Amino acid sequence: MTSLLVIIVLVLLAVALWQLTKIFDLTQVGSNPDRSEVATDEDNNVQGYLMFGFLAFLYIFTIYGLFKWGPLVLHTPASEHGFEVDRLMNITWLLIFIVQAITQVLLHYFAFKYRGKKDRKALYFADNNKLEAIWSGIPAVVLAGLILYGLYAWTNIMFVDEDEDTIIIEVYAQQFNWKIRYAGEDNVLGKANVRLIEGVNSLGVDMADPYSQDDIVVTTELHIPKGKKVQFKMRSQDVLHSAYFPHFRAQMNVVPGMITQFAFTPVLTTDEYRELPYMIEKVAHINDLRTKKSVGLVAKGEAALDPYTFDFLLLCNKICGASHYNMQMKVIVDTPEDYKKWLSEQALLVNQVKEANAPPTAVDGEIKSDSTKAIDTATVAKVAMK
Amino acid sequence: MSAEGHDHAMDHEHEHHHKQTFITKYIFSTDHKMIAKQYLITGIFMGVIGILMSLLFRMQLAWPEESFKIFNILLGDKFAPNGVMANDIYLALVTIHGTIMVFFVLTAGLSGTFSNLLIPLQIGARDMASGFMNMISYWLFFISAVIMLSSLFVEAGPASSGWTIYPPLSALPQAIPGSGTGMTLWLISMAIFIASSLMGSLNYIVTVINLRTKGMSMTRLPLTIWTFFVTAIIGVVSFPVLLSAALLLIFDRSFGTSFFLSDIYIAGEVLHYQGGSPVLFEHLFWFLGHPEVYIVILPAMGIVSEVLATSARKPIFGYRAMIISTLAIAFLSTIVWGHHMFVSGMNPFLGSVFTFTTLLIAIPSAVKAFNWITTLWKGNLQFNPAMLFSIGMVSTFITGGLTGIILGDSTLDINVHDTYFVVAHFHLVMGISALYGMFAGVYHWFPRLYGRMMNKNLGYIHFWVTAVCSYGVFFPMHFIGLAGLPRRYYTNTNFPLFDDLQNVNVLITMFALVGGAFQLIFLYNFFASIFYGKRSVQNPWKSNTLEWTAPVEHIHGNWPGALPVVYRWPYDYSNPHHDVDFVPQNVPMKPGEEVLHH
Ligand code: HEM
Numbered sequence: 001m002t003s004l005l006v007i008i009v010l011v012l013l014a015v016a017l018w019q020l021t022k023i024f025d026l027t028q029v030g031s032n033p034d035r036s037e038v039a040t041d042e043d044n045n046v047q048g049y050l051m052f053g054f055l056a057f058l059y060i061f062t063i064y065g066l067f068k069w070g071p072l073v074l075h076t077p078a079s080e081h082g083f084e085v086d087r088l089m090n091i092t093w094l095l096i097f098i099v100q101a102i103t104q105v106l107l108h109y110f111a112f113k114y115r116g117k118k119d120r121k122a123l124y125f126a127d128n129n130k131l132e133a134i135w136s137g138i139p140a141v142v143l144a145g146l147i148l149y150g151l152y153a154w155t156n157i158m159f160v161d162e163d164e165d166t167i168i169i170e171v172y173a174q175q176f177n178w179k180i181r182y183a184g185e186d187n188v189l190g191k192a193n194v195r196l197i198e199g200v201n202s203l204g205v206d207m208a209d210p211y212s213q214d215d216i217v218v219t220t221e222l223h224i225p226k227g228k229k230v231q232f233k234m235r236s237q238d239v240l241h242s243a244y245f246p247h248f249r250a251q252m253n254v255v256p257g258m259i260t261q262f263a264f265t266p267v268l269t270t271d272e273y274r275e276l277p278y279m280i281e282k283v284a285h286i287n288d289l290r291t292k293k294s295v296g297l298v299a300k301g302e303a304a305l306d307p308y309t310f311d312f313l314l315l316c317n318k319i320c321g322a323s324h325y326n327m328q329m330k331v332i333v334d335t336p337e338d339y340k341k342w343l344s345e346q347a348l349l350v351n352q353v354k355e356a357n358a359p360p361t362a363v364d365g366e367i368k369s370d371s372t373k374a375i376d377t378a379t380v381a382k383v384a385m386k
Numbered sequence: 387m388s389a390e391g392h393d394h395a396m397d398h399e400h401e402h403h404h405k406q407t408f409i410t411k412y413i414f415s416t417d418h419k420m421i422a423k424q425y426l427i428t429g430i431f432m433g434v435i436g437i438l439m440s441l442l443f444r445m446q447l448a449w450p451e452e453s454f455k456i457f458n459i460l461l462g463d464k465f466a467p468n469g470v471m472a473n474d475i476y477l478a479l480v481t482i483h484g485t486i487m488v489f490f491v492l493t494a495g496l497s498g499t500f501s502n503l504l505i506p507l508q509i510g511a512r513d514m515a516s517g518f519m520n521m522i523s524y525w526l527f528f529i530s531a532v533i534m535l536s537s538l539f540v541e542a543g544p545a546s547s548g549w550t551i552y553p554p555l556s557a558l559p560q561a562i563p564g565s566g567t568g569m570t571l572w573l574i575s576m577a578i579f580i581a582s583s584l585m586g587s588l589n590y591i592v593t594v595i596n597l598r599t600k601g602m603s604m605t606r607l608p609l610t611i612w613t614f615f616v617t618a619i620i621g622v623v624s625f626p627v628l629l630s631a632a633l634l635l636i637f638d639r640s641f642g643t644s645f646f647l648s649d650i651y652i653a654g655e656v657l658h659y660q661g662g663s664p665v666l667f668e669h670l671f672w673f674l675g676h677p678e679v680y681i682v683i684l685p686a687m688g689i690v691s692e693v694l695a696t697s698a699r700k701p702i703f704g705y706r707a708m709i710i711s712t713l714a715i716a717f718l719s720t721i722v723w724g725h726h727m728f729v730s731g732m733n734p735f736l737g738s739v740f741t742f743t744t745l746l747i748a749i750p751s752a753v754k755a756f757n758w759i760t761t762l763w764k765g766n767l768q769f770n771p772a773m774l775f776s777i778g779m780v781s782t783f784i785t786g787g788l789t790g791i792i793l794g795d796s797t798l799d800i801n802v803h804d805t806y807f808v809v810a811h812f813h814l815v816m817g818i819s820a821l822y823g824m825f826a827g828v829y830h831w832f833p834r835l836y837g838r839m840m841n842k843n844l845g846y847i848h849f850w851v852t853a854v855c856s857y858g859v860f861f862p863m864h865f866i867g868l869a870g871l872p873r874r875y876y877t878n879t880n881f882p883l884f885d886d887l888q889n890v891n892v893l894i895t896m897f898a899l900v901g902g903a904f905q906l907i908f909l910y911n912f913f914a915s916i917f918y919g920k921r922s923v924q925n926p927w928k929s930n931t932l933e934w935t936a937p938v939e940h941i942h943g944n945w946p947g948a949l950p951v952v953y954r955w956p957y958d959y960s961n962p963h964h965d966v967d968f969v970p971q972n973v974p975m976k977p978g979e980e981v982l983h984h
């Protein structure tokens with residue numbers, strides 16, 4: 001609807017301008033048969049006022065945008081360092097808005113104020129070292145401040161202490177899926193290489209490596225515990241991908257042939273984040289939109305859209321192929337207890353591999369969860385004993 | 387200039403000079419003015435295609451679930467069956483749009499046109515140092531454009547891995563169909579493009595250094611020439627690195643080397659590559675890629691400086707500071723490439739270094755912006771269309787440049803990297819700003835190119851609608867970027883999280899469609915004026931630079947008699963020692979007249 005209005009306004013604006021031109025042309029015809037295409041005082045006047053009008057447009061559009069689209073942007077961070085990032089971001093924004101507001105006013109106001117007139121002569125003002133020094137100096141000082149703050153935050157985020165107690169989790173990317181490998185009891189990931197990919201061992205984990213014995217591979221969703229630093233080790237099997245966790249202010253490219261990493265500490269569980277007032281409002285708004293859209297869909301005989309509940313997401317943010325736009329995974333922040341419980345319910349990779357390679361005696365396929373469970377616990381005990 | 391007008395002027399000349407046929411005059415011309423026109427027309431043609439592509443994918447983003455007949459007509463049954471755009475062809479459109487706009491329009495179209503037209507005319511030379519090399523340069527550009535366009539018609543579609551062509555995606559046809567023949571053609575086209583660009587640049591550099599007329603010292607050069615000169619130097623330094631990256635990529639693709647590839651399992655098999663790194667490619671690419679954005683923007687800055695001073699009837703404020711900041715930007719632009727790679731997996735320590743150098747570059751940029759604004763202060767502004775576009779350029783450059791402070795700060799880039807926020811930033815600061823610079827140049831030097839004037843009222847309409855639509859398209863994009871929406875997504879419908887961004891996407895597309903449609907006014911004005919425009923006087927804008935001392939008709943050698951001699955800098959507008967408000971560079975100093983600037 002708004003867009004329609006905008007279109008109409010623009011078209012009217014154009015028509016108005018067009019008409020102005022016409023009138024202008026007509027008034028000139030008799031007096032000046034080969035009228036010049038160089039701006040006259042009258043042009044300068046009109047364009048000067050339009051410059052001023054454009055300034056108004058910039059301001060109104062900005063303020064309108066802040067109110068209308070401001071609520072759409074990412075809000076409360078869900079990670080510890082996210083608060084630091086957002087603080088720096090807000091300071092930077094404040095600065096940007098001040099500079100933007102002042103410079104755009106000066107630019108367009110001067111354009112309006114000094115619009116040309118026949119009998120005016122411009123001021124011959126070619127340089128002034130003091131002014132130049134001021135406007136190289138002020139940005140230099142301000143930027144120095146931003147750089148220092150930025151570097152401090154960057155160092156804190158990117159360098160993880162060797163002896164820090166973190167949970168190691170592998171994020172594994174392939175066209176167009178994410179897979180997750182948990183390091184298990186020993187908190188060390190077994191060696192892996194794409195050359196070892198075979199059947200259920202779709203991550204190419206080296207099953208001969210003792211560290212691999214307790215690794216767990218999950219392909220449906222990523223669980224992480226609240227309040228504990230999680231260190232992601234990332235691997236790709238084919239092309240570049242980028243692991244983007246917008247709500248955690250976290251992103252790192254996933255590069256074939258090397259391991260990249262990023263660490264953060266979740267500070268809110270999924271349930272807690274859903275309860276944030278801003279999130280409740282956002283979800284309500286989205287569901288409004290979905291209900292409206294569903295009406296149209298149902299009328300066309302299609303299924304209505306499901307109502308939406310919020311979940312953290314892991315998105316792919318580096319062009320990786322045709323289905324790049326749909327490479328996502330649900331991220332769930334649990335309480336530490338829930339996390340432990342969930343993890344203990346997952347099958348170990350060794351067992352999945354064993355099972356897949358098992359001689360066809362047990363073919364019937366009935367050996368599902370129970371028996372796996374039994375072997376699981378046995379192996380865990382074995383690994384733990386080592 | 388119409389063909390007839392041209393011929394009249396030439397007939398006399400021909401008696402003494404060699405005979406010119408249609409072919410040597412209009413096609414294989416070695417005259418810098420004709421080559422400038424060839425670049426401009428080719429650039430405009432490519433621009434039309436590039437912008438059309440963007441309108442197509444903007445429509446897809448706004449109405450992902452609709453089907454459009456126009457998709458089917460333009461893209462064919464294979465890529466848009468039943469009018470629904472296929473997901474890989476979306477990426478192909480994005481890729482070719484980016485490539486065309488950055489390289490073919492804003493590099494070759496902009497620099498090629500104005501460096502060729504203005505360098506000889508503004509420094510008082512009869513032609514480029516090597517007219518023949520100049521001609522070769524244009525024709526290589528033409529061939530590379532033809533190859534790029536022909537890649538649109540190959541079976542599996544054109545290159546689709548983004549204009550940044552990061553391997554392995556760009557190296558493996560298994561990864562995306564466009565990485566087959568389409569990518570091969572892309573690489574060949576770019577290699578030829580680079581050869582063309584290098585020849586052009588070397589010519590510009592040599593011409594500026596050697597062929598300046600008497601009295602035209604480096605500190606009397608118009609700022610246009612300074613920026614073209616520095617741009618050419620940046621091009622010579624950085625384009626070869628892209629060429630080497632392209633060559634290594636060709637080796638990896640066709641000859642089994644592993645410069646950029648390692649440990650890859652795709653389509654059910656392990657590939658033999660071992661030991662290479664895609665991050666190496668990113669370094670090589672951005673070593674050109676970042677300077678490239680300055681290759682695009684610096685000529686626009688030069689044009690804007692020139693037009694602002696002429697139209698404000700005032701000296702450009704801080705001529706020396708403008709030169710120094712141009713040099714500073716050129717130098718710094720070669721050591722900031724890593725700001726595109728903060729989260730590429732390179733050592734985070736490097737990230738710190740690149741944050742530092744990147745934010746440094748904001749200082750000379752700020753100096754330029756302030757100097758332009760001060761140039762307007764107490765001026766006597768003549769609002770010709772070129773002036774409007776120049777003021778518009780300052781406005782978009784500031785708006786776009788300021789968000790660079792966010793992207794250049796590694797900490798903040800983590801969360802906005804590769805989102806629509808980046809798209810908003812670089813379109814304002816580079817895309818729109820350089821485009822405005824190009825429009826300003828066309829309106830301002832049209833009389834010099836074709837001997838006729840463009841219609842100013844159509845120019846006014848063109849500017850105002852473009853100005854509103856540019857902000858209308860790119861300002862809201864900041865918000866959807868800050869909402870976490872990644873770029874290069876074919877549709878957002880798989881993320882209910884982004885459902886509330888859809889209205890904004892529709893609005894953006896509306897602005898884009900309207901803005902795109904109004905470019906037709908420019909096209910009409912441009913082509914109609916070539917034939918029917920009012921004939922221009924010799925110096926319609928009352929400008930000081932030498933190109934306006936040459937006759938309106940294009941002649942070989944530019945000036946019929948001796949070359950003009952230069953006595954003063956180019957910005958003596960409203961000089962209090964003179965009654966008229968402009969004093970061309972070839973006017974001798976009056977007895978006792980002192981130089982008023984430093
Ligand atoms: C002077 C004109 C400028 C031009 C022409 C320009 C152009 C561009 C372009 C084309 C991109 C997109 C690259 C991509 O596809 O990833 C980009 C991104 C970026 N620009 Fe600028 N820029 C300019 C000014 C600035 C300034 C002043 C800064 C910093 C103070 C800056 C910082 C950045 C950064 C850090 C990125 C990378 C963002 C990311 O990939 O996440 N730019 N710029």
Ligand SMILES: [Cu+2]
Pocket residue numbers: 241242316317318319320321323324325327
């Ligand atoms: Cu992807």
Ligand SMILES: [Cu+2]
Pocket residue numbers: 675676677679722723725726
């Ligand atoms: Cu850059």
